[in-house]
Amino acid sequence: MISILLKNPLFKGTTPEELTNNFEGINYHIKNFKKGDILAFQGDPCNRLIILLKGSVRGEMIDYSGKLIKIEDIGAPRALAPLFLFGTENKYPVEVTANEEVDALFIPKESVLLLFQRNKLFLENYLNTSANYAKTLSDKLFFLSFKSIKQKLASYILRLSASAGNKIIMDRSQQEMADYFGVSRPSLARELAHMQDEGLISVDRKHITILNPEKLKKLIQ
Incomplete structure (x- = not known):
């Protein structure tokens, strides 16, 4: 012991x-x-x-x-x-x-x-x-406190970027993130894909590049 x-x-x-x-x-x-x-x-x-x-x-x-x-x-x-x-x-x-x-x-x-x-x-x-x-x-x-998955993701990504810049490595898997946000994993994956399609971020597994930080910030304001 x-x-x-x-x-x-x-x-x-x-x-x-x-x-x-x-x-x-x-x-x-x-x-x-x-x-x-x-x-x-x-x-x-x-x-x-x-x-x-x-x-x-x-x-x-x-x-x-x-x-x-x-x-x-x-x-x-x-x-x-x-x-x-x-x-x-x-x-x-x-x-x-x-x-x-x-x-x-x-x-x-x-x-x-x-x-x-x-x-x-x-x-x-x-x-x-x-x-x-x-x-x-x-x-x-x-x-x-954020109602939408997109807002949760935007806030989470921006917090990580405060110390890592616009190229970050997610510190949780998608399942862990979904559990943390209280949502399903497919819903989280879909929202990540939508944010990439909208030109907000670029996703490569756990590697995320912020393409439009100002628009990300407006999501949580």
């Missing part, structure tokens, strides 16, 4: 000896899940830190119509929703389902607080990870 945890960003910079000592007397348990098992339901109290030791899960949000919207896949050795362990409304924002056989480490909130006291670096890493997680959620909400 220790060797896996050392690969988790929460324990970055911690030595095996330090981590072993930190967990001395700590209350925790490891649980095995089969493919399709639910690790956490949307709305459940988030009163323990869950860290994947093996396998991967998917986070899905249930909308008011009962439809599942995939948010992201999470693989070992990442933690699940560390941002939501604290606060007055500390509930899981998504339903977490095992994609395959999963081993997960469960650490009660009280034990996490004890780890904070024993290891200040763990506390700092936890705060940084939570801040990064909040940024990811903020970006997700930003893209969901």
